[in-house]
Amino acid sequence: MRLVDDLQLPLDDRERTRREFLARIGAAAVGVAGLGTGVTAVRFLRPEVLFEAPTRFRIGRPEDIPVGTLVVLPEQRVYLMRASAGFFAMTAVCTHLGCLTRYETEHNVIFCPCHGSRFATDGAVVNGPAPLPLPRLALTLENGALVVDTAVTVTRDTVLTG
Amino acid sequence: MNRVYRSIVRHGPLDTNRNRSLAVFGNFFLHIHPVKVRLRAIAFTRTFYLGGLSAASYLILVVTGVFLMFYYHPSVPRAYEDMKDLQYAVYMGPFLRNLHRWAAHAMVALVFLHMVRVFFAGAYRPPREFNWVIGVLLLVLTVLLSYTGYLLPWDQLAFWGVTVGTNMADAMPVLGPPTKFLLLGGRAVSENALLRFYVLHCVVLPLFLVLGVCVHIWRIRKDGGIYLGQGEGS
Numbered sequence: 412m413r414l415v416d417d418l419q420l421p422l423d424d425r426e427r428t429r430r431e432f433l434a435r436i437g438a439a440a441v442g443v444a445g446l447g448t449g450v451t452a453v454r455f456l457r458p459e460v461l462f463e464a465p466t467r468f469r470i471g472r473p474e475d476i477p478v479g480t481l482v483v484l485p486e487q488r489v490y491l492m493r494a495s496a497g498f499f500a501m502t503a504v505c506t507h508l509g510c511l512t513r514y515e516t517e518h519n520v521i522f523c524p525c526h527g528s529r530f531a532t533d534g535a536v537v538n539g540p541a542p543l544p545l546p547r548l549a550l551t552l553e554n555g556a557l558v559v560d561t562a563v564t565v566t567r568d569t570v571l572t573g
Numbered sequence: 574m575n576r577v578y579r580s581i582v583r584h585g586p587l588d589t590n591r592n593r594s595l596a597v598f599g600n601f602f603l604h605i606h607p608v609k610v611r612l613r614a615i616a617f618t619r620t621f622y623l624g625g626l627s628a629a630s631y632l633i634l635v636v637t638g639v640f641l642m643f644y645y646h647p648s649v650p651r652a653y654e655d656m657k658d659l660q661y662a663v664y665m666g667p668f669l670r671n672l673h674r675w676a677a678h679a680m681v682a683l684v685f686l687h688m689v690r691v692f693f694a695g696a697y698r699p700p701r702e703f704n705w706v707i708g709v710l711l712l713v714l715t716v717l718l719s720y721t722g723y724l725l726p727w728d729q730l731a732f733w734g735v736t737v738g739t740n741m742a743d744a745m746p747v748l749g750p751p752t753k754f755l756l757l758g759g760r761a762v763s764e765n766a767l768l769r770f771y772v773l774h775c776v777v778l779p780l781f782l783v784l785g786v787c788v789h790i791w792r793i794r795k796d797g798g799i800y801l802g803q804g805e806g807s
Contacts, residue, residue: 453755461759509740510733525733 466562473498473557481532483514489548489559490514490521492532497570500550500559501534506543521545534567605790607798614799619694623687628786630680635779637673645725647771649764652727677719684715696800704792707785714782721774724767735770736762 422430470491476482476498482491488503488511503512503521510525520537521530528539535544549563550571557571584595597603613619644663645655659666688708691697697705724735739762743753758765793799 456755456758458758458765461765463759463761463763508737509743510736525737 467558467560469553470500470557470559472555473552481514485511485513487559487561489561490545491550491557491559494533494570497572498550498557499570500548500557501545502548502561502564503545505541506536506545507539507541512545605794607794610798611801613801619801620799621686621690623683623690627680627683627687630676630683631782631786633676634673634680637669637676638775640669641673642775647725647768649727649767652725652767656726656728677722681715681719684712688712691800694800695803698800698803701792701796701800704789704796707789707792711782711785711789714778714785718774718778718782721770721778724762724770725774727767732762735766739766 464487468487470482470484470489473493476491476493478493478495480493482493483503484491485503489500490503491498491500504510505512505523505525505528507523507526507528510523512521512523512528512530514520514532515522519532521532521534523529523539523541526540528541529537530541530545531537534547536542544567546564547567547569549560549565550569551558551560552571584599585592587593587596594608597606598608641659644659644666646652656670659670661667663669691705691708720738724731739753739756742756743749745752754760756766756769757763758769
């Protein structure tokens, strides 16, 4: 930084270094204030409270769901399947780019309208750009009701025997 | 000549070259041109006026956009209802909305063609290299304006378009998830996302674009106007 030299003033070294020191300290203060403002602004834009639907919710009683049924919950974006091995829940959000899939009963296939991915009722990719199968979600039995937590994924072989 | 007129227009009658030069020099809106412009520089086939047309479509977008803002609430479900209202009930609503949409499409195309023209003319050559960089930033701002405006009708196309777009940002390593969260103001495309995209679309991005365009034009002016080939106008 050449702040004083450019002025071509007949300054002694003491005065020169004093001015340079003050100029640098001023620039540093502006820098720190600017950085602080930037960090605070980004932090401000991160909401403290989200008024979104809770990730944990009850689905129903296991005895009401016959074996081989896929229950569709479009509001919560969740599928509940009762396979012969037991119950499992999986997300209805496509693993490609996050669109909401739908269940096509006539073909017994889960279809994504955005880019045409197709999944089997166990979540496996049948075809299309989806890179991964539909992940399974944590499913528990509480007071005789099935409870799913969309924030927790479990392995693809997890089933709830009920 | 009365005193009020003389206080606004400070040059004499346009009967000499000097006064004609002063008219350009002393006018805020005309001073984007050098005082003397070569005929070759304003020939249509040199630039096809693509930069100017991009700026003109931006002007149309600002005017129609401000009109649309008088009827639009960035909230759920009012946004969609207001869009339908503009389409079916508001006087001249469909005209304004369609003009805004077509001008937006035109601006993206014109900015792209402008860059193609500059590239093939070699107008990015020194000392104009940094102005190309500013031009790239302006292209990015144009695309971002186009994208943020896409959410505002709050229809199915908008909702899933933004779901897909923010999931693309999400795929970025490390920075992806926080970027998506900040953009949406939550975990899913919701009312927060609509309000954020609205503020970006109507305030933040247009301000940056105007600032960028000012610097862009100012630099062209300081480099002696439109690029006329190597040796520039000699």
